[in-house]
Amino acid sequence: MPTYPKPTQEQLVVTRLGEARLVSPLPLSTTPGDNIGDFVDDDLRALYNPRIMLGEKPSDLCFELAGARREIFFTPQDTTAAIVTCGGLCPGLNNVIRSLVLELLMNYGIRNVLGIRYGYHGLNPNVGRPPFELTKELVDEIHHKGGTILGTSRGPQEHKESVDFLVDRGVNILFCVGGDGTQRGAHQIASEIARRKLPISVIGIPKTIDNDIKYCYRTFGFATAVSEAEKVIDRAHVEAKSVLNGVGLVKLMGRHAGFITAAATLASGEANFALIPEVPMQLHGEHGLLAALDRRLKAREHAVVVIAEGAGQHWLDECPDEFDASGNLLLRDVGPFLAHAIKDYSNKVGNPANVKYFDPSYHIRSVHADATDSLLCERLARAAAHAGMAGKTDMLVGLWHNQLIDVPLAVSCDAKKQLSPEGELWMALQALTRQEKWYSGV
């Protein structure tokens, strides 16, 4: 269940540029039972809450279902789309680009697709490199590679200049692939377009390796990241077991959310302690991590600790907040801090730990998407193309209880998703690591 407050039905209504009157060129049907894929009826909805208490009536609060519409807004042969990728690397970016290009060019038959260079910088002709045309041939094999062929960057651009750029280049649909910062930028571009009453659609595709975007149960790249992170934990376990009092310490991605840490720890089955931003915990004292780790070493002579980069921030010395180019709060680096604290404490209590520290962030981000993520990219990208062609705008494609949905940007990017410390995932982790006692009482 989500950690963020319930939206109102009004907040879940997606904006449309106007009435969709053109017949879709897709070879789909509306007849059930004919073995031909169905258009999605515009009135189909996905329930917000798929649970009830016995005897209760279900709530009808709901999202709009994503998918191909029978009527579309843009005339394919006159339509130009553009794609921009922003923020840190995430497995699957090239898959999304490929699937968007193939769906738009091959199936809808639009005129052309522009690739914007190096993130939102590419929407500002004064600072960015010019866009290039994305053809079927060019994207043919890119899904086997990590990274993004468009390039990326952090930080927003002046949204007025971005809209000028779209107008100059004749762009009708802009696909913005990125995290919540990117989607806030997309919302500002869409708002400026609305202010100018332009018929330009802005569609967000959520990209967050941390899996922290609202109304997206799982984002692409997450499965791959967990898989790579699991391998790192397993290697840390090997290092830890190979020396007396070995401690494998692994710092994973997760600025505000512990999803990668929790999932990789569960998948690996080898970590003894997992620390995430959502669960406050003590470092010192009898119930603190350091004492618990010492007890573990005395009992088993080795241990593995996994920490999300956003966990334990309260341990670090207070100092003025800093922000990066995307406006994200800069985290002080908890990994080396904890490595040092463990060495220090273990020496002090006369049971010196041999700490092996792993910081695999870039190593994980740069890999190509695994099959689970490739499949998700394929589905998300095609849903985004359908939404754009239907004239929806100022929205992103979400995933809610296995159903692709269209969500207004305003309600999606106003907060980050977090892992619930009382939910099933964290309970499974606690059941596995049995670390429950040491973090209570903070």
Add this chain to the structure above:
Amino acid sequence: MPTYPKPTQEQLVVTRLGEARLVSPLPLSTTPGDNIGDFVDDDLRALYNPRIMLGEKPSDLCFELAGARREIFFTPQDTTAAIVTCGGLCPGLNNVIRSLVLELLMNYGIRNVLGIRYGYHGLNPNVGRPPFELTKELVDEIHHKGGTILGTSRGPQEHKESVDFLVDRGVNILFCVGGDGTQRGAHQIASEIARRKLPISVIGIPKTIDNDIKYCYRTFGFATAVSEAEKVIDRAHVEAKSVLNGVGLVKLMGRHAGFITAAATLASGEANFALIPEVPMQLHGEHGLLAALDRRLKAREHAVVVIAEGAGQHWLDECPDEFDASGNLLLRDVGPFLAHAIKDYSNKVGNPANVKYFDPSYHIRSVHADATDSLLCERLARAAAHAGMAGKTDMLVGLWHNQLIDVPLAVSCDAKKQLSPEGELWMALQALTRQEKWYSGV
């Protein structure tokens, strides 16, 4: 949306051995907001249909939610559990065994867990090997290995003798890990137990690499199988492109369901034709596969074809049905048949294809679970342990729109899940391969 008929509410009620009156030893809470994991309220339900049409009222048809209960039925220190794995190999079997053993021994503190050898044969002392005790140490590293440490076999055993065995060995909870045949066997054992009014719980854990079990959105092993299958398709693509008129032909698992074929084809992005049991299609004629493949070769000089083992069965010569030891209808092998048909046709039309045939079934089944599946195994196994300890019986743990549910065996194993030819997955595949024309008109 499911391809099978809607159940009645009555069919979804799970049997209980009796009232659960013992306080659970798990360190969970019932207080929201205390950062301690919550017991699942016995009245919590997962809606059957999470969709509505705008303006409709949602139906309250629902499943029982899985999870740890505050009150349990079995006294841990007096409880013996047993685990049996049946049918073909599937990535994740050892993960499930490990998580069951750890949850039962470490967290519930039950007396012991027996490992039944070589499937249901091990429940028959006349034919099987005796069971062995599963300890924490023994299962410690098994999740990194493919296969099952218990061994497996196909086919049922006489359920009366199985129940005698359980009584003799003092087994209180039997966990049956297997496909729909296995679950039908589990249901028969549970029925015999009920007839004898014994306090023995039978809990199914669905295992199907084909992903064809009802009320299980995704089963463990499926993600790994798709990932391995994707690699095979990619290699078939390399072989196909390396010679003139190369055709990479890949036969994948899927006796009755095309999930692996569809998902791997989408993940790979390299196949031109995908054939599944759910979609009837022509081999011959202008709109048949052979002619379509020939057109593809003339245009591009190479092609990749993926076929589920259960597809195209109507092409094969009629001959009397045969069944294997599990009672599954034996499929005649469509792979070599199609390879031959392609060579034959292409020679006849003077454009000879160079067919490279791939049959990776065992290669895929024997691999260890990837991170996505490891995580799912962990969740399913712990939910199964909770259900058993709470005294539920004659049920399996399902997954419904991302929620773990408890489902009566009778309603789960009466039919197989299939891929909907009009749903989102197959539509995405059609959008990718653009193969739509050749199979119509059958």
Add this chain to the structure above:
Amino acid sequence: MPTYPKPTQEQLVVTRLGEARLVSPLPLSTTPGDNIGDFVDDDLRALYNPRIMLGEKPSDLCFELAGARREIFFTPQDTTAAIVTCGGLCPGLNNVIRSLVLELLMNYGIRNVLGIRYGYHGLNPNVGRPPFELTKELVDEIHHKGGTILGTSRGPQEHKESVDFLVDRGVNILFCVGGDGTQRGAHQIASEIARRKLPISVIGIPKTIDNDIKYCYRTFGFATAVSEAEKVIDRAHVEAKSVLNGVGLVKLMGRHAGFITAAATLASGEANFALIPEVPMQLHGEHGLLAALDRRLKAREHAVVVIAEGAGQHWLDECPDEFDASGNLLLRDVGPFLAHAIKDYSNKVGNPANVKYFDPSYHIRSVHADATDSLLCERLARAAAHAGMAGKTDMLVGLWHNQLIDVPLAVSCDAKKQLSPEGELWMALQALTRQEKWYSGV
């Protein structure tokens, strides 16, 4: 030690097109100790036999050492090279192409490099596709992919037409990448060139996944193939152990040589029986494989058998020899034959085996080169470029006790290399599998 007869010194002299008088453009030196790479002196030799018996004098029989020469034969800016790849796929083909192109264009600065399409067929304008130009940009990322971007085919072409083609296209150096059949073809082309007294160099680069080319200790693709084959054996082991009397049977590449079978068996450490073409063995009788396997099953309830495709050919029914398009003797398929024989025998003796058969040939051939092979490709290709530019011809680049050598084609392709049944590799295998008794006495 080699299994083929000792050559004469005369046989090891490489042909030259003429005197090399041009100063090489490579930035190398001839001064030891200046930290700049050295040209290879034309008089440097690699000893044929690096062993002696204590007290003996070493023989001075020797090979010409490969490497960059201070003086070259072809004027770079007037030189056109061509590359052709022939026969079955082998990991590393694209690496060889890339390194040749980069060395010739970037370092020697030659005019252009042509890629010949689909093997020797591409040298015949009547049957083949026309060549295309290989540029730095085109080859930039190909080494990460399996297969060959040039395409390949089996079988020779009329060498007179091939020489006409080279003359027509102005080709000065032809690089032939392929097995012993390909190198025999290269020798015929070189002979025709010599007959016409043309200044065209023909340089062979050995490509044999079976590792059976004379004077090549290890060929590219072999390490990768062994690595992939090891994984297959490990999976066969998983399958075998998971059922009662499971037998994992793996057929590997190796028409005339057991190198892959022996190396993969040793690397895996999981196989109990390994069968290769070089070691005759019995199938039936008390000391035959079938009885030995039955004893193993009775003792351990599972077994893994690895067989090279060329082993056990004498078991198969006598029938007239057939040859493939490359002139290779067609082997009857020993894999299914042996699977059947094992089932048959085990049923007959009342201890039925559950055989799982693996035939991973294409799966292994199509993978991209691992690091060990990538490095070897890089070294071989650059050595081939040096030989060609220096005006050597009718030779291939070999590897002799870790030294790259230039070997006349005539002496290299007159026989195949085989594994010595009395040498260290096979002894290590016997020590591991302890299978020694069952094959003796044949």
Add this chain to the structure above:
Amino acid sequence: MPTYPKPTQEQLVVTRLGEARLVSPLPLSTTPGDNIGDFVDDDLRALYNPRIMLGEKPSDLCFELAGARREIFFTPQDTTAAIVTCGGLCPGLNNVIRSLVLELLMNYGIRNVLGIRYGYHGLNPNVGRPPFELTKELVDEIHHKGGTILGTSRGPQEHKESVDFLVDRGVNILFCVGGDGTQRGAHQIASEIARRKLPISVIGIPKTIDNDIKYCYRTFGFATAVSEAEKVIDRAHVEAKSVLNGVGLVKLMGRHAGFITAAATLASGEANFALIPEVPMQLHGEHGLLAALDRRLKAREHAVVVIAEGAGQHWLDECPDEFDASGNLLLRDVGPFLAHAIKDYSNKVGNPANVKYFDPSYHIRSVHADATDSLLCERLARAAAHAGMAGKTDMLVGLWHNQLIDVPLAVSCDAKKQLSPEGELWMALQALTRQEKWYSGV
């Protein structure tokens, strides 16, 4: 060709504990042509220099060839062996342990094998954990895991106490698996044994991920390390290309030798600069790395730099030398230093680089051996067992031009092997990266 001075013939004579008079129990033969593996004749030698200049006579300086002897020194049923692993992790340690145990117990039939815990510490009863018995069952599957089941540590122990330990425990043969520090320790133990005239054999097995041990052409773990390092370089390339002026900076293992850096750079084909300890180079100035990197960024907008941990030490501020527990000179960390220097310089010249720094050391060391290394471990371990059983001592098993040799410890561990800057490997790297100009003139 080696970078260290030529030994004398006297230095290459291996010590023997006494005459080997017992008939070996191994089922080998001395008859060529009988298809049974041959014992190695004690007089067989491997030439030191396998090269000559044309017309020269080869030198007869030679090594003793390794391998099984017809006569052995130790009576198997009375023999106890012990294995110790020391220093940092290296892929293949468990393979070596497994093969030693299997060869000694299964083939020679010795009494037992002890596993020494946590390196040389385990030979000192005052500080170390007691040894445990290594059985066939215990080592059965360890070769699929990274690390060492024995544990390891750095640093020597007092060799007198070590010899006391061997006497107390009745150890007849001690196998020391480790780097040059470990082998120096082994030599001291062997010297103390000689001083006491004890019939205990000490056999070294070289373990160095850096590949820097004399008379070992390639050591186990090196191929795996190169393979993992290649993947890191490829990921650094992805990160570098994805942002404007991206620089992927990878620090690899190699304290004194650039083998991993050179081989991984060649295998990857994606790095533009490679820096190793053997080649002095400038950081600053027109011909320095920073200016060369800036020129590369201006031309191509991204770059990849690979640096061995021991390179560029002269750049770091002078400060007093420090040593680790093994007595190795502690290197100051050149990775972060160079990352900082690049950022600094690029900002100063107004062309800011976006540096992504990779430090994968533990990630690489902890992986299990790939097939190439598994095979080498198998060969080395069995050769070591043969040497020990034959009563050789104070020696290690080397690899010289593909032949396994026995080398006295004294001559092997008196210096480290380095990469020759004028040899073929570094020339190939220069040919690939074309970085030749910037390092000259230092």
